[in-house]
Amino acid sequence: MIPAPFSYYRALSVDEALDLAAEHGEEAKFLAGGHSLLPLMKLRLALPEVVIDIGRLADLSHIRDAGDHITLGALTRHHDLEHSGLLARELPLLACAAGQVGDPQIRHRGTIGGSLAHADPASDLPAVVLALDATLVARGPSGTREIAAADFFGGLFETALEPDELLTEIRVPKPAAPRWSFQKFTKRAIDWAIVGVAVQGDAVALVNMGETPLRAAAVERALADGAAPRAAAALAAEGTRASADINATRDYREHLARVLVARGLQEAHARA
Amino acid sequence: MKVEITVNGGQLATDVEDRMLLVHYVRDVAGLTATNVGCDTSSCGACTVLLDGESVKSCTLLAVQADGHDVTTVEGLASADGQLHPVQQAFREQHGLQCGFCTPGMVMAIVSLLRENPHPTEEQVRSGLEGNLCRCTGYHNIVRAALAAAGPAHPRGQDEDRPGGGVAP
Numbered sequence: 060m061i062p063a064p065f066s067y068y069r070a071l072s073v074d075e076a077l078d079l080a081a082e083h084g085e086e087a088k089f090l091a092g093g094h095s096l097l098p099l100m101k102l103r104l105a106l107p108e109v110v111i112d113i114g115r116l117a118d119l120s121h122i123r124d125a126g127d128h129i130t131l132g133a134l135t136r137h138h139d140l141e142h143s144g145l146l147a148r149e150l151p152l153l154a155c156a157a158g159q160v161g162d163p164q165i166r167h168r169g170t171i172g173g174s175l176a177h178a179d180p181a182s183d184l185p186a187v188v189l190a191l192d193a194t195l196v197a198r199g200p201s202g203t204r205e206i207a208a209a210d211f212f213g214g215l216f217e218t219a220l221e222p223d224e225l226l227t228e229i230r231v232p233k234p235a236a237p238r239w240s241f242q243k244f245t246k247r248a249i250d251w252a253i254v255g256v257a258v259q260g261d262a263v264a265l266v267n268m269g270e271t272p273l274r275a276a277a278v279e280r281a282l283a284d285g286a287a288p289r290a291a292a293a294l295a296a297e298g299t300r301a302s303a304d305i306n307a308t309r310d311y312r313e314h315l316a317r318v319l320v321a322r323g324l325q326e327a328h329a330r331a
Numbered sequence: 332m333k334v335e336i337t338v339n340g341g342q343l344a345t346d347v348e349d350r351m352l353l354v355h356y357v358r359d360v361a362g363l364t365a366t367n368v369g370c371d372t373s374s375c376g377a378c379t380v381l382l383d384g385e386s387v388k389s390c391t392l393l394a395v396q397a398d399g400h401d402v403t404t405v406e407g408l409a410s411a412d413g414q415l416h417p418v419q420q421a422f423r424e425q426h427g428l429q430c431g432f433c434t435p436g437m438v439m440a441i442v443s444l445l446r447e448n449p450h451p452t453e454e455q456v457r458s459g460l461e462g463n464l465c466r467c468t469g470y471h472n473i474v475r476a477a478l479a480a481a482g483p484a485h486p487r488g489q490d491e492d493r494p495g496g497g498v499a500p
Contacts (some may be wrong), residue, residue, distance in 0.1 A: 060369050067349035067395055097391050098372060114396060161464025167385045248461040
């Protein structure tokens with residue numbers, strides 16, 4: 060399978076990428092690692108007329124300690140998140156989840172910004188940044204704006220980004236509590252999660268339980284009210300809108316959410 | 332667009348269509364046909380090559396993305412006098428292949444794995460080969476080949492020396 064013809068532009072700076080995006084508007088797509096976009100283009104599910112390659116913007120690839128938070132360049136690869144000593148200490152949830160994305164070859168190419176901007180509800184990192192209360196930084200023609208992870212995911216493959224905006228950075232507050240867990244249920248190792256759960260402290264986020272990553276609000280409220288983890292986990296499917304597909308019915312996904320939240324809370328508690 | 336890619340040590344400058352995939356570049360432009368197209372959806376790993384020393388799936392990369400970079404295919408592993416790479420030698424000795432279709436990708440994935448983690452445990456080899464499928468299901472001997480190529484594990488184990496199990500960015 061070969062993508063339909065397109066015009067390829069290679070941006071050598073963020074400004075150049077933004078100029079190209081402004082020029083070509085909705086006909087253009089940014090290409091980072093390409094592991095979400097290229098498969099869609101090969102299947103003709105995406106038919107951009109213009110591809111703007113941002114893969115060489117080295118200043119968008121970094122992991123930095125900024126005191127009370129960690130900043131991640133949007134082009135930081137899953138492989139780099141997985142093996143970062145800084146993240147292993149400060150954001151082990153993110154390092155662990157990044158290490159479970161796809162397979163080693165995919166992690167050598169795929170980027171956190173690409174994963175978030177693609178906004179596949181079955182992807183791991185959108186739920187992880189939601190559980191971590193991250194802030195996403197986008198640059199556009201009128202400057203830089205910050206978007207809370209909770210406001211970023213608008214629907215299936217939809218984000219708050221405008222077509223002429225580029226996600227440049229993710230800021231993640233250092234968690235107050237060391238309790239975390241990442242649970243991912245798949246049939247085969249490299250598959251997307253049928254359901255996944257990210258736990259950080261008392262925050263619980265769900266992978267693939269709706270059109271966007273979701274916070275398990277009923278679980279969080281129950282925990283805040285002093286419920287035992289197992290009782291709280293029983294509420295994991297409340298407020299979710301899981302889809303049915305070849306992998307699972309909606310009932311089965313709801314069952315998995317309850318089981319995986321219980322496991323996640325238990326594992327997180329054991330780390331305290 | 333014109334791309335200059337170093338393939339197995341030799342530089343090649345060619346005009347390619349913007350949409351050409353790296354695997355087709357390797358097979359049709361560089362003429363190196365050991366790299367196979369399997370699933371063509373970045374699942375099976377048959378098309379695995381090294382890009383700047385790291386395993387990638389060349390069916391999910393544009394040739395223009397590799398412009399200015401180094402690509403290594405399985406043809407580039409053996410030395411000029413024909414001496415096999417240790418991973419190739421281990422595949423031969425451990426019977427790591429049956430039909431052979433997945434083998435070039437398996438070998439390249441293992442070369443990359445051992446570069447990042449020279450003495451992996453069996454479990455690390457198995458998870459490190461998540462992205463490569465063998466439809467003959469010959470996994471046991473493939474894992475044995477990887478472990479044989481790595482040599483004996485570090486006596487103190489991996490985790491002590493390698494927080495996170497790999498290289499820091």
